[in-house]
Amino acid sequence: MSARFSRAGTQNIALALCAPVLFLIFWHFSTSGRAFSLIPPPLDVGKQLWDLAFGGVWDDLYSGTLLEHAVASVSRVYGGFLLAAACALPLGMLIGRVALVRAALDPTLQLMRPIPVTAWLPLAMIVFGIGPTSAFFLVFLGAFYPILVNTIFGVRNVEPRLFEAAVMLGVSPSALFWKVVLPASLPSIFTGLRLGLGFAWVVIVVGEMTGVQTGLGAIIMEARQLSRTEIVISGMITIGLLGYISDYLVQLLGKRLLRWSPQHG
Amino acid sequence: MADPLNILDITHVTKRFDFQDTKIVALSDASLEIRKGEFVCLIGPSGCGKSTLLRMIGGFETPSEGRLAMWDTPIGAPGPDRGMVFQDYGLFPWLTVSKNVGFGPAARGRPSAEVAETTKRFVDMVGLTRFADAYPHQLSGGMKQRVAIARVLANEAEIVLMDEPFGALDAMTRENLQQELLEIWKRTKLTVIFVTHAIEEAILLADRIVVMSPGPGRIVADERVELPRPRDPTDPDFNALRRHFSGMLGHH
């Protein structure tokens, strides 16, 4: 089992690396050696990324600051995400299971859902001012709806047979939620959390455009104004990697918690 | 006055469903008395109200008219005394075989040592010891149905209601499970009400066969099967009974 897994794993890793390697080659040959390329070649970006992370190359204002910016972004992503989960999970369960709450709240929430997170930016800056609170709010919004929608879907689509089985085995109606609804909807809820966390990473750059001093989004915007395109790309790469790692960890967690589910286990 | 030996009294029960502005009579004026320990098969073509009758005994539906009583007490909501085995199993996919079997006792607040002991006994009884820690999606249909049977037995069901439990299984698995069910029934003195549309299955299993007919669903015959057990489907008497019941079903 594990031998087969590792061979297939190696093969998959090799396949997965094809596209980025080809892209790097393409990028290299279309940019390096040209005097007036607007896009810096990959080696320059690599050097910049190293300097951002550890310093010692340019020794300017940005050298060695990557960790600080990454920590700022990660804490906003997870802070906004956790707050979104704390609101969207109970709300989604109530909307999904209580007709009265659904009738009262669902239309409003569905009406607000198509409004893109970016459209909230000016309003967020008016309400929360220029600074990290606005960024936090936008991340919260970005993560909120995927969690809400999937939670509602999960708790509404429990197989009716499972309620019959539980009641027949002696579960009291008040315990049905914990004994049946919650575990049965866990796969959907988990999908919502995973999508929500993904969106949190997507909106972090927008969120940090609101004039915060630190954060990967902040240095990307700042570097753009200074025409330091290598820093812009370095920031992009860092966000991509961090988002990837964070999704990977969530998936690992899902594999453990949802071992019973053919889609996850 | 109901016979005190009857575990189940069904008197003049009619069930109507509202369906797209019309009323469907799923079951019309059905009466049935069942004694403790009896193995009763309900047979009849599709749509004759077998599931409806079983679900009313289970407490999942309420009768439109008439009375259903267990030990002379009207049947209310579903409960552990009437264990239901569904054709589609109805197992909890997030629980292992053991946890599914122990679900009822645990839900009813039994001490955990007792739950563990009961679980083990019934998992062993249905031959799933090696699969105790497997999840339902890792099991075959026959194994899933064994879990479903074990879980109502572990929950001290007095009546086991089975709605075409082996209908989705292949012939070999079905035969094995029929034999195992008979073994369990002999040992536990359970009352079993078993819905099937297979005549041979009914003759093989039942003390009594209740024949139903559609349009509207009703009981048309109620006969004892006097063949000695274990029964042999190749036996001439078995065959005679098979012809008898298929004639009855063909003419309705």
Ligand SMILES: Nc1ncnc2c1ncn2[C@@H]1O[C@H](COP(=O)(O)OP(=O)(O)O)[C@@H](O)[C@H]1O
């Ligand atoms: N929930 C329901 N709503 C409307 N009609 C129903 C419902 N359940 C059963 N019926 C109807 O009642 C009749 C008897 O159904 P059922 O008891 O399932 O028969 P059987 O199990 O013998 O095939 C059928 O005509 C069926 O369509």
Ligand SMILES: [Mg+2]
């Ligand atoms: Mg049926």
